[in-house]
Amino acid sequence: MADADISQAVDVDLDxxxxxxxxxxxxxxxxxxxxxxxxxxxxxxGDVSGCRDSNGHVHFDLVFxxxxxxxxxxxFRRSQxxxxxxxxxxxxVRGELSFYEPQGSCSxxxxxxxxxxxxxxxxxxxxxxxxxxxxxxLADERKQPLPELPGTIGLVTSADSDARVDAxxxxxxxxxxxxxxVQHASVQGPDALQELMSxxxxxxxxxxxxVIVVTRGGGADxxxxxxxETPLCRVIANTDTPTAVGIGHEDDRTLADEVADxxxxxxxxxxxxxxxxxxxxxxxxxxxxxxxxxYQTTVVNQLTAYGTSLDNAYQSTVTARLQELGASLDHAAExxxxxxxxxxxxxxxxxxxxxxxxxxxxxxxxxxxxEVRDEAETEAQAQIEATQRRYRLVIAxxxxxxxxxxxxxxL
Amino acid sequence: MxxxxxxxxxxxxxxxxxxxxxNGDVSLEEAEELHKEGQTLLEALQEDLDVGDGTVIxx
Numbered sequence: 001m002a003d004a005d006i007s008q009a010v011d012v013d014l015d016x017x018x019x020x021x022x023x024x025x026x027x028x029x030x031x032x033x034x035x036x037x038x039x040x041x042x043x044x045x046g047d048v049s050g051c052r053d054s055n056g057h058v059h060f061d062l063v064f065x066x067x068x069x070x071x072x073x074x075x076f077r078r079s080q081x082x083x084x085x086x087x088x089x090x091x092x093v094r095g096e097l098s099f100y101e102p103q104g105s106c107s108x109x110x111x112x113x114x115x116x117x118x119x120x121x122x123x124x125x126x127x128x129x130x131x132x133x134x135x136x137x138l139a140d141e142r143k144q145p146l147p148e149l150p151g152t153i154g155l156v157t158s159a160d161s162d163a164r165v166d167a168x169x170x171x172x173x174x175x176x177x178x179x180x181x182v183q184h185a186s187v188q189g190p191d192a193l194q195e196l197m198s199x200x201x202x203x204x205x206x207x208x209x210x211v212i213v214v215t216r217g218g219g220a221d222x223x224x225x226x227x228x229e230t231p232l233c234r235v236i237a238n239t240d241t242p243t244a245v246g247i248g249h250e251d252d253r254t255l256a257d258e259v260a261d262x263x264x265x266x267x268x269x270x271x272x273x274x275x276x277x278x279x280x281x282x283x284x285x286x287x288x289x290x291x292x293x294x295y296q297t298t299v300v301n302q303l304t305a306y307g308t309s310l311d312n313a314y315q316s317t318v319t320a321r322l323q324e325l326g327a328s329l330d331h332a333a334e335x336x337x338x339x340x341x342x343x344x345x346x347x348x349x350x351x352x353x354x355x356x357x358x359x360x361x362x363x364x365x366x367x368x369x370x371e372v373r374d375e376a377e378t379e380a381q382a383q384i385e386a387t388q389r390r391y392r393l394v395i396a397x398x399x400x401x402x403x404x405x406x407x408x409x410x411l
Numbered sequence: 412m413x414x415x416x417x418x419x420x421x422x423x424x425x426x427x428x429x430x431x432x433x434n435g436d437v438s439l440e441e442a443e444e445l446h447k448e449g450q451t452l453l454e455a456l457q458e459d460l461d462v463g464d465g466t467v468i469x470x
Binding site: 148149150151152159168172175176177178179180181182183184202277280281283284287288290291292294295297298299301302303 | 417418419422425426428429432433435437438439442443445446449450453456457459460461462463464465466467468469470
């Protein structure tokens, strides 16, 4: 045993010479473990819990009742073991006990694993689930819908946990206005069951709370077992307020998840129970634009239709009136023409008669002229003849005279 | 519809109004009434968004 390796280096009087560093203590523990052959058993039996793969190595906790020890199955040994450890398995582990000095933790470096069937806890889990199922608490029909937009969220979690910070941050990042009432409850340990039940019941009685969220971060399977307890599950299932539960990591499932109205994977996913305010605002803005566009289009179309109807009605009225006026005009024109024709016919008849009369008169005149001419000619002829007779008589007298004179002359 | 009507119901009603308007089988008076109803619902939705003050209350 090393001792007093730091006593000279500290100024404070510790009232002892036996003072060592963590490194020294861990070295001593490691030596102790290495030298203690009684600790090397052929097999260690327990339930597999918190099984996870890391860089090809399998890490898990071997759990029995309230005791657990960390185990690691290195990658190069995975092909050599008969089975791979899985959650809810009870196994017998062969391996070497190892003390990891930097962290002061003890592990079993597994060389072989024997499957011993279902773990004790998996049987308890199955029994609890069966009880809840028999009471209908797992039925989808009894699940309540979450409010579309809760105003106040009741959050049941450990007040000083990362889960509380993650959940509040996730909720407010999506919807900054939502109020959150944080009901502190231990999420593991002896007080966890009672405090979780009390927390859920308290928020359920608060009329301002619209939805109850129960959450905690990841951890070893053993630390999550409180969320498989039937009293807590019954409280969650029987609330009047809708519930949402998110326990552990993505692949952790608990009965509290199953009886809740909604399950989310991790505290960071708690935000999914509220909508994104920015998305809602965008949707409402889009709706407003669509509504106004539809209304304006409807109004424009209606006014255009009315305008077209008005134009058509006007054109029909004008066309009908014009046709009416045209018909009246045609009728009037026909009457006018008929009158004119009658008038012209009358005038023509009159003119014709006048012309006939004139013609008759002219003929009468011509007859008269002819008669006068004939009379004149007759009279002129008579005068001519009378004149001719006188001339003949004159000429005959003159001839006789000439003859007398000639005879006288001759004689 | 009331202030307590779920948001999704209000949104669905507005979408129905938009569909009705876009179908074009409404008179000017009906279109105006539908538009007013849609605007009222949008105002109600805006009021719905203001759910709280974002306070965190430790109990």
